[in-house]
Each structure stands twice: as C-alpha cells, then as structure tokens.
Amino acid sequence: MKKLKLKKHSILPGFGLSLGFTTFYISLLILLPLSMIFINTASMSWQDFWTTVTEPRVMASYRLSFGASFAAASINVVFGVLIAWVLVRYSFPGKRLIDGLVDLPFALPTAVAGIALTTLYAETGWVGQFLPFRVAFTPLGITIALTFIGLPFVVRMVQPVLQSFEKETEEVSAILGATRLQTFRKVILPEIFPAALTGFALAFARALGEYGSVVFIAGNMPMRTEITPLLILTKLEQYDYAGATAIAAVMLVISFVLLLLINGLQWWTNKRIAH
Template sequence: MNLTIKTLKIKQQSVIPGFGITMGISLLYITLLVLIPISMVFIKSSSLGLKNFLDIALSTRVTASLKISFGTSLLAAAINTVFGLLLAWVLQRYSFPFKKIIDGLIDLPFALPTAVAGISLTTLYAPNGWIGRFLEPLGIKVSYTPLGITVALIFISFPFVVRTVQPVLQSIDREVEEAAACLGASRFQTFCKIIIPELFPSIITGFALSFARALGEYGSVVFISGNMPMRTEITPLLIRTKLEQYDYAGGTAVAAIMLIISFVMLLAINLFQWWAVNRHKFILQ
C-alpha cells in the first residue's frame, strides 16, 4: 500500500510524460556532445605521464598564459555584470526613443564573427586608431596589452548578463515595490532588499556565462593581444601553437589544465549561487 502511494506521488510530480526515455535521451545527448570530447582531452594528455604533465602545467609560459586568460576573463565578466545589470534596468524600466534599436544592438556580438570584432577593436585602439590616438598622449596603451584583451572579452561576452537579467527583472511585480514604498522603505532600501535578492541568481548566472564565454575566446583576442609570450599570450592561443607544432599531447595537456581550473571555478560560482538563494529563502521563512 505504501509503495503504491509513493509510486502515485512520483507519477504526480512528473510533469513531462515518459520520464525514463526523455532522461535517457538527455544523458545520451550530453554524453555524445560533452563528456566524450572532454574525456578524449584527458585520455590524450595521459600519454605524457604524470611527471611530463606536471612539467608542462608548471612551466613558466603555461602559467603566464593561464594568469592572463583567467585574470582578464574574470575582470571582463565583473565589468559586464555591473554595466549589464545597469543596461537591463534601463531597458526594462524606462521608455525612450530608439529603445528597440538599442535592445537589438545588444545581440550584435553574438552575430558578428569574432575575427571581425578583433580587427575592428585593434584598428580603433591602435596608437594611430580613432580612439587610441587620444589615449596614447595620456600614456594609456590598449592594443597589444592585457587591457586590450579585457576590452575584447568585454565586447564578446557583454550580452550574456543583459539577457539573463532582463526576463527576471520583467517578472518582478511593480506592486511589491509600491508596497515597500508605502511601508516607508526608501528607493535604495527597496533596491537592496527586494530587487537585488530576486535578481541575484540571474546575475550570478550571467556572470558565469560571461566568464565562460570570455575564457574560451580566441578569434577577437588574437588580433588585439599581439600574442607576445609571457605578456599577452592567452591559453587558447598557446594550445593552438602547440597543435601547429604537432605537439598534440602537450596541447591537450594545457587544455586539460584549463578545463580543470574552469570546472573548479564554475562549480564554486554555482555553489555560491545555491548558498545565496537558499539563504534568502531561509531569511524569508
């Protein structure tokens, strides 16, 4: 009897019919597209042996490229989080001329080939470029520096934060804000106590997506970075260099290192998001 009741409860909680077959297809899809290609990276790099693998991982050139890639990606994602939230707020809460056009322009980095974006940014920020010529007298050099890499990563990963925050911001009922105002809350208190807690999961998601997109970027960065080893060489470029030199094991070893660090960082971001959401629910209860 108890078993029958539990079975009925499971069936009632299953919204999509055919859970078994849909779950199986989903796992097969993930395995074929994600797990098998990633596993091949580790299988290929394992042919080096632990000692050679560690020698590559701890080499000066690899560690320098990892610092540049992860540092610029984190900085770009953080900047995009702040200004992406601001832009999503403006687009959602205010009406102004050409609003639809500006909203459409946000998605252009998705459609624009990354190589075209890299060439355009390099032309703009070069010492004799339209913007670079004004920055050069101030001692600010963008092209062929880590700053230029950050600018390129901001450009290509900007839409993620806006597009993840916008729908959640749209779903927040204005009456909740009006009720807070009637209870004596200031605009700042309403923003911090009501709006931000609702937006926080989507903000973290946008940050994670922006960071992941920036970390794997190659096309736009390769032009503006200058590709100088130990200074502006990113890890994806180092991997390609090793592959062009037919050092397949070395290239996959660097890729494996990058995957491990990326997985740990994204896992930490997701755990922080889970903790923040559950803490907010606990406070409300």
C-alpha cells in the same frame, strides 16, 4: 493502492527512453570529446605533464586568461545590470534598436569583432589616438574584447527577472520609509542577484575559451599578452598534441571548479532568499 502507484508512474510517459536519449546525447557531444583530453594527456608521464603545465610562459598565459576573464565578467555584471534596468524600466526613442544591439556580439563573427576592436583602439585608431595610454596589444585591450563578447549574457539573464518584478513592492518599500538605495539593496538586489551571478558565470566561461576576438587585439607577445587558447593552438601547430591537451586539461579542471563554486553560491543564495 496498486492502481494509484501505476497512475503516479505514468504521469511522465517515456521517462526511461527520454532519459536514456538525453544521457546518450550529452555523452556524445560533451563527455566523449572532453574525455579525449584526459586520455591524450595520460600518455605523458607525471614529470613531463608537470613540466609542461608549469612552464613560465604557460603560467603567464593562465594569469592573463583567468585575470582578464574575471575582470571582464565583473565589468559586465555592473554595466549589464544597468543596461537591463534601463531597457526594462524606461521608454525612450531607439529603445528597440539598443535592445537589438545587445545581441550583436552573439551574431558577429569573433574575428570581425577582433579586427574592429584592434582598428578602433590601435595607436592610430579612432579612439586609441586620443588616449594617453596604449590599449591595443596590452592586457587592457584583451579585457575590452572579452567584455564586448560577454555583455549579452548578463543583460539577457537579468532582463526577464526585472520584467517579472512587481513595482508595487518598491512602492511599499518607499511608503514604509526606505530610501531608494535601501529599496535597491534590500528589495531589488536580492531578486536579481542569482540571475546576475548566472550571467557572470556564463560571461566568465565564454571569456576563458575566447580566441577569435582576442588574438588580433592581444598582439600575442609571450609572457605579456599571450592567452592560453592561443598557446594551445601554437602547440597543436607544432604537433605537440600531448602538451596541448595537458594545458587544456588544466584549464578545464580549473574552469570546472570555479563554475562549480559559482553555482554553489547561486544555490545558497536562492535557498537563502526562499527562506
């Protein structure tokens, strides 16, 4: 019995060392920098903290950042799933080129993306001059920029799931009399939903912290098109480090809670599908 126990524990040699190194690495790169936000914020009194994070200008930036990020991530879920479906299920000329273009927002510097989008959607731009409404320097322009940088997350999360999905399952569903809509809703959607939800969470998280691609097209008008990351940078330039970390701490806590809820929903969905 003792020999069996020893063998069981030796299946993964070096577990203690690797776990210690992993914990140290995560603490050094993630936990330590994040803890400094709360340490700097702790230097403020509760009244000063509350006054700083609830200023009308700050509250407006919260609404814009979270609202635009949620809208962009929701748009990406719909069109990201559609693009992944086309890339997996159909063969057509230029397919590899389109597949490669999906990753372009990853490689393109965010400042370049912001300048390109601003030039494109400005009132005198190639697209903006033909639109009956303004896009650049409005919340709509911010949403477009966040949609641009978040699309690859959804496509790359859903694509492998569709590639591994067996087409025979769809054929069986059709043989049993299900329509295409019923097949998609009851057979395909439950399979890709967890991956799409993960892509939504990643796109939402990326959009919340995005700065470079948004700052140009936003116009940065207080109370209207000023995002929270820009407001934090403004306070840092004014040497108001406590105020900047206070706003960052609020963003961090809210983002963590939202991502925790999304991950909980994903876990519940996976558990339900497994049963």
